[in-house]
Amino acid sequence: MHAIWQKIWADLLHRRLVSLLILGTIAAAAALLTLALITLFNLEAPYDKSHAELNGAHLWLHFKPGRVRAMDIRQIESLPQVTESTGRQFSYTTSVRFNQQRVPVSLRVIPPEPPRVNRLRLLSGRLLNPGEDEVLISRDLRDIYHLGPGDQLEILRADGRRVTLPIVGVVYDPMYDNYRSSLPPYAYLSEDLLASLFPDKSTWEWSLGLRLADPEAVQTVLEQIEAMRTVTFIASHTDWRDVRSSAIFDAQMAFIFLSAFSFFAILATVLIVVSIVSSTVLAQIKQIGILKAVGFTGQQVLGVYVGQYALLSLLGTILGFLLGLGLAPLPLKTVTASLNTAYRPPFNPWTMLIVFVAVPGITMLAAMTASARGARVNTIQAIAVGGETLLKKSFWLARVLERAGAPMPLVLGVNDVFVKPLRSILAGINLTLGVMGVVFGLALSGTIRVYRQNPALLGLVYDAIVTREQSSDDRARRLIAQAPGVEAFYGEYLVEAQTLDGRLLKLRAVEGDMEAFPFHILEGRFFQPGSSEALAGKGLLDWLGLKVGDSLTLVLDKDDGPQATWVIVGEYPEPADAGQRLMVSLSSVRPLLKHTDPSTYYLKLSPSADPQAIRAFLSPRRESDLNFTLMEDVIPSTVIYLQVAIFALAGILIGIAMVNILIMSLLSAQEKLRVVGILKTVGMTPWQVIFMFITSASFLGMLSIAAGVPAGLVLTRNLLNLMADFTGFGQISVSVGKAALLALLPFTLFVSVLGSFLPARWAAKVYIVHVLRKE
Amino acid sequence: MTTLVEIRDLRKTYQTGSVRFEALRGISLDVEEGDFAAIMGQSGSGKSTLLHITGGLDQPTAGSVRVGGTMLQAMSERELALFRRAQVGFVFQFFNLIENLNVRANVELPALLKGGQSRRDIHRRCSFLLERLGIADQANKYPWELSGGQQQRVAIARALINQPALLLADEPTGNLDSASGEEVLNILRQFNQQGQTILMVTHAASAAAQADYIFFIRDGLLVDQMPGGDEKAIAQRLADLR
Known part of the structure; x- marks a missing residue:
């Protein structure tokens, strides 16, 4: 056992840079998975917290004018499921004028003391002062019309006179549904002020907010209330769960994107691990032969490699999990900000369990699969021959290029992609994932632009x-x-x-x-x-x-x-x-x-x-x-936020892809030192060596573009339509600018060149004599 | 006769941590154009180091190397690469062919890197060399499909494709059976007879006997020089050096 640990440490320390890069990749995947899970498990939590803090109603009844009696209210409040009530609430719907606009608004009476049920949360400014003629506005008026404390509302009184009322604060009402409701925005004022504006109380609308013993019993209670009278006296109602759905809409979209990206990140990690372990094993076949010759069993060889990745994956998962915990409030920020509440998701053992099983599990499985090959290696053959190149013949495209008179470093660079086809495929898939992420961002951006230019597509x-x-x-x-x-x-x-x-x-x-x-x-x-x-x-x-x-x-x-x-x-x-x-x-x-x-x-x-x-x-x-x-700005700002988030996540994927290219080039450089030595011996200059390495990575980059662009478009279409279905919107036609797609080619090539440049430079500087002496 | 290789007071010191090792301690020698010279010595005597520096694969710590009038010690990495591809050809003990390129591609590689010739000319030169070396029928095979002797002939063809002024051979028969080794030496001798200058490192007296003269190196110093031809005398001299 001691020997295995000794070998694990030696290998990890010997390849410090590669070990660090793998660690970073695993940590990124774990962080994304943690974020996605925390978002999923806490989608409803900020609203629930806010609703609980404000003792929000579970059911809000809007009565038909003149149809409801005081005794009906009392009867409703005495229903067994009803635990608390706001009491009869008065409101009056009229138009208010501001900034040359007239907007219908529901003027709602609030009592001088904060009510027990369905309290309002002050978002900015202050609450009403007793006896003052002033109003509070709901946050919808703030968000849509950019009103706030210091602005004024002009109201036409019942007697035809105009009055101007100062806005002193913006409030959040836990039962105002800004998405499914067709109710006008709310403004809040004192009963005295409403009475002075519209003295005929018979024109006032009545409503009632109820808290229920079982918050899920909204429909049952509603049916009981409707059965109380033969005439229909309820105009409409608001279910607290609908309000919650509206409030968490942004977080649900964030969850969909985070899930997609964490899936990508884990896939990328698996690809990197498989690629690296395979390469490491291949590069160390001779050493494995020696290990087996000195007494290591196949299981112990397996232990050496699986042990390395177990250590890296555990460490990476811990780092990623902590990073994910630290970043967890961000995806929920749009919800918490709109609710004006601070919400830090609590520690959830399930999140930890899933992350710590999934990430190291997948990593170690990948390591096990690849290193099983090393464990099975024939000792004598391993010592005598060492690792062999997987493909021993030159690639047809390289032969075509050579016949066409292409420069030799280019021919050799293209050929190298196919020397280790499996690893190239893995690195290519990895880069493809990055391309898909960028295409996703570009397609979303293009689609938003098209929809902005043609709101008819949105039904407007x-x-x-x-x-x-x-x-x-x-x-x-x-x-x-x-x-x-x-x-x-x-x-x-x-x-x-x-x-x-x-x-x-x-x-x-x-x-x-x-x-x-x-x-x-x-x-x-x-x-x-x-x-x-x-x-x-x-x-x-x-x-x-x-x-x-x-x-x-x-x-x-x-x-x-x-x-x-x-x-x-x-x-x-x-x-x-x-x-x-x-x-x-x-x-x-x-x-x-x-x-x-x-x-x-x-x-x-x-x-x-x-x-x-x-x-x-x-x-x-x-x-x-x-x-x-x-009609202006028909695209909600939350979509813009998502766009930024997607580009950020695509950046992470591109980063992971670049790390993979770097690792691939690094391993390739290590394995190819002998070939580089020979090429330099026969006259290849250092820049030609660099060019050869960069050609391999760029060729992979071009293949990734060919695969990643259509795959990215398919992904975007499916994800956007999943979201469109989710909102009952219908199909979305995805648009993406041709220029942006064309720009992807140099961008991906740049990423490939950047990822391969350092290893290429290192290979170019190789000391020929040392390499050839290793023979 | 013109001096092709002129080495003066050549020194090479390797420093690994605190360990300092003097591989060459002031060697001076000349090789004339058209000569076939051999370098002999025990393992670790510095003969391969001398060959590598002469071929521009390594840089000396002190002293000078002039090949065809070109001073190597002042050259940059790139200039050395250009020098190698134009002026020298290498043949190694372990052939050092590129596994996934076929015989023709391996041989043509230095010429394609060098440029300045048409593909047809390169192809023609390659065919000529393969024919001369008796492996024309192996042109489309890959190195791993060939015997050791055949691989070394491919390596010789590759070394000669650019018609270098100097052919450097490092233990060219060291990894071959005696029959194959003899064939390779015969080939080298034939090319030398046609004017090719050859500097060969070997520790085999039979190989050194093919050379016109032999330099003996011990502990980084040139200790002796004798003509080739007499295998026994060479073996005796080598034994005396121990």
Whole structure:
């Protein structure tokens, strides 16, 4: 045993640089795996922590105006599952004006003392001072409209007078769903202030937040509440789990990417280990023969090599695990930052177990497979002959190049790639993984650019939106049609609907110049105006298990509302409600419902349109109720964050690939010293030796480009579509710039040259006499 | 006659840690153009070191080496490489062929590195040498498919492809059976008779007997010189040196 340890230490110390590089690679793989696992295990934790800190409600009920009574509230609060309640909450939906924009906002009353249930978290500024006329805003107003403490909201009071209220703080509401909800952003104020603005309390909306004994019992409690009365008195509800899904969306995407990259990193590590162990064994066949001659058994030889990698992998895993723990808060940062909470994932023994089994396990398995060959070697043959080159004939391409008159260092460099085909394949795959990572980043970047240039691909086929409040539909249409720079528009009435089995969804009932808008139909065709045909969002089809060609019957407006059936003739990328919406012709809804006048209008503008002029035309007076919103920045900033993260991870993969090229070239240089000695003897100059080594690495680089680019594009398409499916968005067509792909060739060659230059230089400087004397 | 190799007070010291070893301690000798000279001596006497320095594979610690009028000790790595490919050819004990290149590719390699000749001329010269060495039918084979004697003939062909001024041979028969060794020596002799200057290191009296004259080296010093031809006398002289 002592002899084995002695040999292990001697080998590790003899190849210090290679040992360090392997250690670094294993540590990188372990760090990535640790990060991915921690992200997976803690996806929901920041929200749960924040929800617990704020004693968030599990179910929030929004009542229909005038339908709910105080006794209903008391009855709900006394349900057995309900442990705590916010008490009746008042709100009023109106429009506020700021920076020449009008935006619908729900003004919500907050009590002077922080409530026990569903407290607000202050993100910036301060809370309300008693008796002051001031407001707090939800973080959506901050994020979308860049409002904050110091800004002002202008509100048209019930009596027609305008008041300006200062914003004193930005708050986070643990039950405001910024993704699935169609609720307007929230602003918070005192009850006295709301009463002074809108004194008629019968126009106030009521809502109620409940904490439940079993947070998973939301649906049961909801059914109990709905069964309490024969009339429908709940307009909508918010399930805390939906809010959580929205909050962790970014972290889930981070998890998908991290998982893909840690898989790559582990694969790269396996390839490096297999490549290095194979090479080491081959290079040491003679020594193994001597070891066996002096009494080492096959098992002991195996022990020497497996022992080396066991040591390196354990050390590397410890380093990588600690690094992963240190970096763990980063992937969850978008979530924690938005929740304004600090969250450090706790130590999880499962993470440790998986990392410490997977990384050293895979590494040692690779080492065992390769070194088993060394253990089986015939002693006499090993001592007499030593390691033999795997391929003893020259590569056909090298022969072709030689006949074509290519310089000899180039011919020999190409030939060298195939002298050790297995190792070259492993290094090539490794470099291919790096190329795939970069292609992934480039393709994501290109796709984002294309989607930014053509928002129709995201389902955003319009340039601007106009909403109306008091103005009639006729007036709104007339004004929009006359507005300068408006080429076409269509109106939309959003219909609340439910399937026959009670699943709630929304219908976009549309009417107007539909053919002027570049709707992106993923499958099938657009519906015929006036027919009972419909387009369905991908999320809706997945949710209801439908496909294009199927029929869908819905109950409209309320439980006892009319039923209608549509044939789904096409699928489109629906940007709202996780894609769970249906788009139909307004004329197919009009006969069924009383009020179907559109309240939202989607505009197509001419390229030279001036948004300010349109805004001024539609809202000449301050009290005008037509709100004009230009569509800008349709790609969320989180995608940009992901793009940066992907390039960073691709950088790690390229780094690993470079290490592999370096190790491969280093081992190749060590093994080829004799050949280099001969070549120098017959007149090869040091630069020609360097050129020969660089040629081998560059040739591998070019092969990696050939394999990595298509593989990277396939990977990107599949990963993006996995994410698109996840969000109910539909298929994403991946775009990547040809120039960027072309630039990959010199970049990969640069990486290959960089990785092989040092060993090449070392080989070029080899002292011929020493090498030849080793004979 | 013109002096091709002119060595003056050549010294070579190896330093490994604190251990200092003087391989050559001031050797001076000349080899004339067209000569076949041999260097003999015991293992560790410095004969291979002398050969390596003469061929530009190693640099002396002191003294001078002039080959064909070129001073080697002042040359850079690159200049030495260019010197080797143009002026000298090497034949080693263990052949030192490149395993995954076939016979023709091995032989043509120095000429292709040197450049300045058409592929056809190189090919023709290679065919001529292989023919002369009796291995023309082995041209497309790989070194590991050949016998030791055949491999050494390939090495000789490679050494001569650029028509070097000086052929350096380090124990060319040391790894061959006696019949193959004799064939190789005959070949060297034939090339010498056609004007090729040869400097050969050997410890075999039978090999040295082929040379025109022999230098005897002991402990890094040139201790004697005698004409070749008489194998017994050479063996006796070598024995006397011990």
